[in-house]
Amino acid sequence: MVANIVFDLGKVVVRWDPESLLAQCGIAPEQQTPLAQKLFSHSAWLEVDRGTLATSQAAVLSSGELKLDLHQVKQIYQAVAPSLEPFPEMLSLIERLKKAGYSLYVLSNMGLDSISHLRNQSNFLSQFDGILFSAECGHIKPEEAIYQLLLREFSLEPQTCLFIDDSKPNIEAAERLGIHGIHHLDYRTTHQQLQEQLPHPF
Template sequence: MNIIFDIGNVLVRWDPVNIVRSVINAPGAVRVAELLFAHPDWHEIDRGALTIPEIIKRAVERTDIDEDIVAAIYHAVPASLTPIDESITLLKQLKQAGHGIYALSNMGHDNAAYLAKHAPFWDEFEGRVISAEVKLIKPDPAIYRYLLNENGLTNSECVFIDDSLANVQTAEQLGIRSIHFCSASQASMALKQFVTWQE
């Protein structure tokens, strides 16, 4: 079986509010996180259509946040993507058991480059599709098909793990068995109906 992992909030932590608080530890962090990370511009970073300097400029123009703060927040993102140890252990157990390990993630170029250099699990994947590199983002069905086609995978021989219900639902519509990730232990239990491995 082939196991396809999302990365953010599955293999690494993704917490916009904490990212903001690491720069400005003050009331209003939730609002700032929404302004900077819930805006469509952030999805365009994931799509590879905007750069960090461009999104900083646009955020300063549309909000009341100082440029140096906006820049510091966006530049703090890569280092905030710390591994979730339990998930990495699960990934390595699955690989050791002979299952194919793949990644399908919405992620901008800068974050992917940081993880490629620092993440202990990055080289475990037999194939990776990063949204910014292919100019597609989940839940667009095209990015799932791209992963399958590029790696010669059959949908019925894959299990997809993602923390986004919308992304999981699209995968299931394409015939890919899926798990809505809440925790490593929950995902591990759910996986047992599809695959076997030694814990």
């Protein structure tokens, strides 16, 4: 029986829209999608998520390898943390789940700058019983180690956990360990799946 609900943050609880972020930094519309893919799938950015590189170091590495303007890449990377605004409907859902008696957790790939911003600027993290950020543990999804650490750190049994993430590979990695999963597409479909899968109403 599901008693624990684990949330990813980006694109699930908080806004994560790289194309809009690049637009705010003055990048032309036709360049936004390809540039976002290059910058945020680059190995340097993944190391930011892992906690082994600072954002400024990642900007130097990625701009050099991709032949991009360093100042522009720094501007884009520095704009990430302030862009992570919570979705009001998801905050309401989290509050209702908490009141219904479910234990709530965070499992998120996120760099130290973004973590610091959320902790300083948002109070919704206080709703969670446990939080595991990639940059604070040295592992990133979908690596098995981060899911194992979540279960061990908070003494959770996989069959009692339901994990919500916008990435299908991240969900599949969790399911291989016996954790239930919901592939988040939007609030409406996730809310419907929660109603179908949870044992108690909320």
